[in-house]
Amino acid sequence: MNNSQIDTSFRTALARLARNNRIVAYEDTVDPHLELSALMKAMDGREAVFFPKVAGFDIPVLGNLLCCRENYEAAFGTDIFSLRKLISRAFRGSLEPALVTQAPWQKNVVTENIDVGARLPALFHLPNDNGRYITAGIVIVRDPETGVYNASYHRLRLVNANTLAIKMDYGRHLRTAFEHAKQEGKPLPIAICLGTDLSLYLTAATMGSKMPLASDELAAAGSLKGSPLAVVKAMTQDLVVPVDTEIVLEGTISTTETTDEAPFGEFIGSYAPPAPAPTVHLTCLSHRDQPIYHAINGFGRETIGLRKYVLETTLLEVLQAAVPIVTDVDMSSGGLHRFHAVVQVKKAKSQDDGLQRNAILAAFGALKDLDLVTVVDDDIDIRDPADVEYALATRMNAADDLIVVEGARSHEYIRVSNGGIRGKLGIDATVPFATQATFRRAEFRDVQALTSKFTASPESVAQALSQSCAVKLG
Numbered sequence: 001m002n003n004s005q006i007d008t009s010f011r012t013a014l015a016r017l018a019r020n021n022r023i024v025a026y027e028d029t030v031d032p033h034l035e036l037s038a039l040m041k042a043m044d045g046r047e048a049v050f051f052p053k054v055a056g057f058d059i060p061v062l063g064n065l066l067c068c069r070e071n072y073e074a075a076f077g078t079d080i081f082s083l084r085k086l087i088s089r090a091f092r093g094s095l096e097p098a099l100v101t102q103a104p105w106q107k108n109v110v111t112e113n114i115d116v117g118a119r120l121p122a123l124f125h126l127p128n129d130n131g132r133y134i135t136a137g138i139v140i141v142r143d144p145e146t147g148v149y150n151a152s153y154h155r156l157r158l159v160n161a162n163t164l165a166i167k168m169d170y171g172r173h174l175r176t177a178f179e180h181a182k183q184e185g186k187p188l189p190i191a192i193c194l195g196t197d198l199s200l201y202l203t204a205a206t207m208g209s210k211m212p213l214a215s216d217e218l219a220a221a222g223s224l225k226g227s228p229l230a231v232v233k234a235m236t237q238d239l240v241v242p243v244d245t246e247i248v249l250e251g252t253i254s255t256t257e258t259t260d261e262a263p264f265g266e267f268i269g270s271y272a273p274p275a276p277a278p279t280v281h282l283t284c285l286s287h288r289d290q291p292i293y294h295a296i297n298g299f300g301r302e303t304i305g306l307r308k309y310v311l312e313t314t315l316l317e318v319l320q321a322a323v324p325i326v327t328d329v330d331m332s333s334g335g336l337h338r339f340h341a342v343v344q345v346k347k348a349k350s351q352d353d354g355l356q357r358n359a360i361l362a363a364f365g366a367l368k369d370l371d372l373v374t375v376v377d378d379d380i381d382i383r384d385p386a387d388v389e390y391a392l393a394t395r396m397n398a399a400d401d402l403i404v405v406e407g408a409r410s411h412e413y414i415r416v417s418n419g420g421i422r423g424k425l426g427i428d429a430t431v432p433f434a435t436q437a438t439f440r441r442a443e444f445r446d447v448q449a450l451t452s453k454f455t456a457s458p459e460s461v462a463q464a465l466s467q468s469c470a471v472k473l474g
Contacts (some may be wrong), residue, residue: 005226006076006086008198009244013075014048014062014292020074022047029053032061032132037125037297040064045301047071057121059293066201067302072309075198080309086224087313090203094215095222097231103243104288109235114285115161116249120194122158123295126265130274132158133264135303136294137192137249138204139166140218142239143173144188145180149240151204151217153306155298156192156280157261164280165261166253167272178253178278187252189237190280195246195294199225205307206314218242236283246291251282265298266413301333308337311367315341318366323359325352330382339371339411342388346378347433360403360426369411374427379440391429395439401428 017023024047030036032054040063043049048071051061066072073079078086110119122132134156142149150173157165168175181188193200199221206217218240222228231240237250261277296302312331319326328344331337341363345356356375363373374388377395381387403426412420431439455461466472 006078008076008225010195010197010246010292011244013065013198016077017048017065017071017074020070022071022074023050024048025050025052029055030061031055032057032121033124034127036061036063036121036295037123040295040297041300044297054121059119059121059287059291061121061123061293061295062195063295063297064300064302065294065296067300067305072305083309084313084316087202087310088317089226090199090220090224091206091313091317093223094219095228096216097218097222097240098228099240100230100232100243103230103232103241103245105241105243105245105248105286105291106232106235107289108287110285111236111283113161114282116164116282116285117158117161119285120247121293121295125298126271128271129264130157130260130262133298134158134164134192134194134249135298136296137194138196138200139174140191140193140239140241141174141177141188141253143177143180144184144186145177149216149218150174150177151200151221153204155264157264157277159259159279162251162282163259164249164251164282165259165277166280167261167264167277178255181253182255185255187254187281189234189239190251190253191234191237191239191241192249192251193242193245194248195292196242197221197225197229197244199229200242201306202310205310234284235286245288247287247293248285249282250284250286251280254279254281270415272413304333304336304338311338315363315366315370319343319359319362322362323355325355326359327378328382332385334385335372338369339414341367341370341373342382343373343375344378344380344382345375345430347430347436350433353432356428356430357403357426360428361405364405364408364424364426368409371410371414371422371424372427373425374429376429377431377436377439380429388429392427395431396427396429402426403428 030051045068048065049063054061076083122134124132138151139154140151152174155167159165178188203217203220218229230243232243234241234250241248257279258276259279260274262274263271266272308331312329316329325345327346330342332340343359359375360373364370376391380391405424407421408424410417410420410422
């Protein structure tokens with residue numbers, strides 16, 4: 001895996017999805033105003049959905065691309081544990097992008113009368129949204145102070161024919177590059193990629209210490225895939241853009257102008273409040289022949305799932321370095337793959353007792369947004385919520401095993417918090433090493449190989465009941 005190369009191109013991923021029956025097509029014409037997003041939500045957590053006929057547009061829409069584990073594994077052609085290794089490789093290494101001279105997306109170039117709303121099937125997702133939004137765009141900028149490239153996800157509201165409003169959170173690398181441009185008194189060049197190499201889908205989702213400000217997500221994407229990411233010069237801005245991209249928007253982020261950006265249905269399931277946001281003035285729209293438009297619902301499972309394996313890889317590496325008894329982690333869907341984590345530990349000796357609580361504190365330090373960390377023993381299936389609840393029911397004493405950290409920093413969108421300040425909870429659902437045998441669950445003989453001998457045939461069942469105990473089925 002360390003030296004292997006993997007094809008992560010966008011259309012290769014679609015072909016893998018199709019071969020593995022992980023994509024379905026909608027047979028009728030669909031309305032991009034409220035209807036298409038609702039259909040995506042109705043199919044959330046299932047196969048990717050493809051809409052070849054979108055009312056008013058010639059460009060088809062793809063949704064729910066990476067909305068579940070099965071889609072991830074099909075798209076990348078590997079299981080999630082190997083995917084974690086690829087993400088880890090991206091954290092550790094850096095392969096500078098390979099500059100080439102042309103790309104398929106440069107075949108159709110519009111620099112005048114762009115009218116992005118008329119050309120792209122950007123969705124109106126929810127009734128109270130502040131208009132139509134581009135939601136799956138990966139934003140590429142180069143920090144004017146450091147020269148380092150950054151790639152990240154940001155929603156963009158369509159304001160008029162060639163103007164967008166961009167949501168930029170504080171503490172993110174794009175915000176830092178924006179502030180550097182503001183100090184220089186210049187707009188910040190930007191490229192927005194829709195439908196691009198999947199290695200960039202993952203590295204653009206990184207955050208925290210594993211991808212610090214000095215790290216280049218384009219170079220990290222090359223490290224993930226095992227070969228340099230092919231890039232080409234943008235048409236109107238001094239930037240490079242991945243060759244494997246369906247649609248590219250170019251422009252500049254104004255450092256002096258703002259406009260209303262929200263409300264918008266956010267990933268936590270409620271509307272983000274109205275707030276001013278910087279404007280993007282578009283200078284170019286380019287796309288390959290017969291492009292595909294990728295859309296993501298604001299609080300669909302793809303939104304929350306994009307960072308799941310990236311954050312799990314980050315958390316596992318940090319915890320195993322600090323607390324070696326940690327064996328695995330899972331960031332659960334109920335916690336939006338961001339706020340709750342289950343940590344599995346394996347105690348091999350009495351001296352390991354207590355380290356599970358160190359792991360709780362280390363987890364809070366590793367990922368700012370974590371608010372609940374549950375630690376369980378290695379005989380608990382951390383991906384089975386019922387098994388985790390079993391550990392809580394039989395191994396956790398509320399009087400002794402709850403660890404509360406008051407006044408800690410979380411995510412500002414959590415409304416129960418005070419501007420992002422809230423208490424965090426750690427649950428120790430492990431047992432002392434000396435008493436593990438007492439808590440070990442009884443095990444039946446392994447007869448899995450014999451279960452194939454069961455039959456559900458009505459005729460066979462009727463015959464067995466009749467012959468064995470004279471039960472007649474009328």
